[in-house]
Amino acid sequence: MNREEDEQSSLAWFGKGMRGIFSLPAFILMLSFVGFCSLTAQAGIPVQQVVFMTGIVWALPAKVILVGSMMSGANLAAAFLAVSLSSVRLMPMVAALVPELRTSRTPTWLLLFLSHFIAITAWVFAMEKVPKVPRGRRAAFFAGFGITLVATNMLLVAVVYHFVADFPPIVAGCLFFLTPVYFLASIWHSARHPVVYVALLFGLAGGPLFYWLFPEFDILIAGLVGGTLAWLVERLWRQRKEVGA
Amino acid sequence: MTWQDGWWPYAFIAIAGWLATDIWRWLGVVAGNKLRDDSEALNWVRAVATALVAAVIAKLVLYPTGVLEQSPLWLRTGSVALGAVAFFLFGRKPAIGIATAIAGLASGLWLLGF
Numbered sequence: 001m002n003r004e005e006d007e008q009s010s011l012a013w014f015g016k017g018m019r020g021i022f023s024l025p026a027f028i029l030m031l032s033f034v035g036f037c038s039l040t041a042q043a044g045i046p047v048q049q050v051v052f053m054t055g056i057v058w059a060l061p062a063k064v065i066l067v068g069s070m071m072s073g074a075n076l077a078a079a080f081l082a083v084s085l086s087s088v089r090l091m092p093m094v095a096a097l098v099p100e101l102r103t104s105r106t107p108t109w110l111l112l113f114l115s116h117f118i119a120i121t122a123w124v125f126a127m128e129k130v131p132k133v134p135r136g137r138r139a140a141f142f143a144g145f146g147i148t149l150v151a152t153n154m155l156l157v158a159v160v161y162h163f164v165a166d167f168p169p170i171v172a173g174c175l176f177f178l179t180p181v182y183f184l185a186s187i188w189h190s191a192r193h194p195v196v197y198v199a200l201l202f203g204l205a206g207g208p209l210f211y212w213l214f215p216e217f218d219i220l221i222a223g224l225v226g227g228t229l230a231w232l233v234e235r236l237w238r239q240r241k242e243v244g245a
Numbered sequence: 246m247t248w249q250d251g252w253w254p255y256a257f258i259a260i261a262g263w264l265a266t267d268i269w270r271w272l273g274v275v276a277g278n279k280l281r282d283d284s285e286a287l288n289w290v291r292a293v294a295t296a297l298v299a300a301v302i303a304k305l306v307l308y309p310t311g312v313l314e315q316s317p318l319w320l321r322t323g324s325v326a327l328g329a330v331a332f333f334l335f336g337r338k339p340a341i342g343i344a345t346a347i348a349g350l351a352s353g354l355w356l357l358g359f
Contacts, residue, residue: 028343039311046254049254049255052255052258053258056258056259056262056263057262058266061301062265063262066261066262069261076257076260079261079265080261080264083262084266084268087266087269089269089294089297089298090269090270090273091270091272091273092273092276092290092291092297093273093294093298094270094277095274095276095277095287095290096277098273098277099280099281099282099287102278108274108278112274115267115270115274116270118270118273120298120301169312170359173311173313174347174350174351174354176305176309176312176313177306177313177321177350178347180302180305180306181328181342181346181347183298183302184328184329185328185339185342187295189338189339193288193291195288195291195292196292198292199291199292199295199296200296201299202299203295203296203297203298203300204299204303205303206299207300207301207302208303208304211304218304219297219300219301222299222300223293223296223300224293226296226300227294227296228289228293230295231289231293235285
């Protein structure tokens with residue numbers, strides 16, 4: 001990192017974060033939100049409520065579950081529980097990103113505020129880009145990206161909602177498929193720690209395995225068991241390499 | 246009053262949606278603030294977070310909703326495999342892997358008459 005870049009202001013880095021809206025991940029997320037619009041329009045949820053939940057919930061899987069609960073007329077406690085269970089995964093994601101974002105002087109309230117903008121896309125994007133940003137400017141960079149991404153998608157939902165007549169099935173299918181394929185490619189591409197490759201493979205195998213064993217808590221268990229096994233395997237491998245060297 | 250009118254749906258979304266997600270983000274900040282960025286504990290957290298996201302990916306591919314629910318499993322896994330081959334063959338560029346997988350899926354759906 002050269003001196004000149006380090007001396008740029010936080011505002012300049014906020015602006016660089018904003019420009020992240022013109023990136024492949026932001027583009028794919030926007031396409032996913034087009035898909036979400038068609039889902040909510042078919043479910044008969046008014047556009048104001050869809051825009052509101054886009055801003056206030058943000059995580060797309062949580063919103064899909066929320067919409068499912070609203071459609072089936074679930075009570076508040078049941079909906080809260082279902083959305084909570086789907087969102088526990090946000091905790092380790094945020095916990096893994098926070099040490100990369102903060103400096104010793106970053107106030108906690110700022111991190112609490114910024115954490116709202118973390119969902120899978122912003123997490124994958126930040127884990128990839130943030131190490132190339134000078135440490136003191138990382139919070140500003142992430143704020144620029146996160147706030148722009150949420151605001152743009154709220155606007156997108158408000159506009160596109162009125163135009164999503166039924167898509168041709170092939171288009172709808174491809175829109176849905178973009179999300180998993182994008183996550184897969186970008187996690188592999190952006191991994192900077194060997195443990196990420198192992199955890200990715202264990203999680204892919206663990207997802208269906210635990211869905212079959214414990215369908216209610218599959219994602220959580222797959223993450224905890226798969227992630228812990230991956231960590232153990234990678235650690236053992238690392239120690240063996242150190243002994244051998 | 247049904248859930249579609251007035252302030253109730255907004256309160257519902259705020260409690261079951263916003264609170265249910267941001268609680269975990271805030272707990273993540275509290276936990277992450279205690280982790281040093283070169284520690285073994287962070288390595289474990291990183292592994293768990295990645296495995297969680299990977300499990301979501303596997304479920305989206307194996308048990309999709311909407312149009313893809315009717316598509317054959319071999320087409321979906323085959324498209325991902327095709328994308329993975331292209332990704333590793335051509336310099337590990339995400340755009341190439343993604344475009345290949347989607348092209349595979351789209352042609353498969355078209356041939357099957359979707």
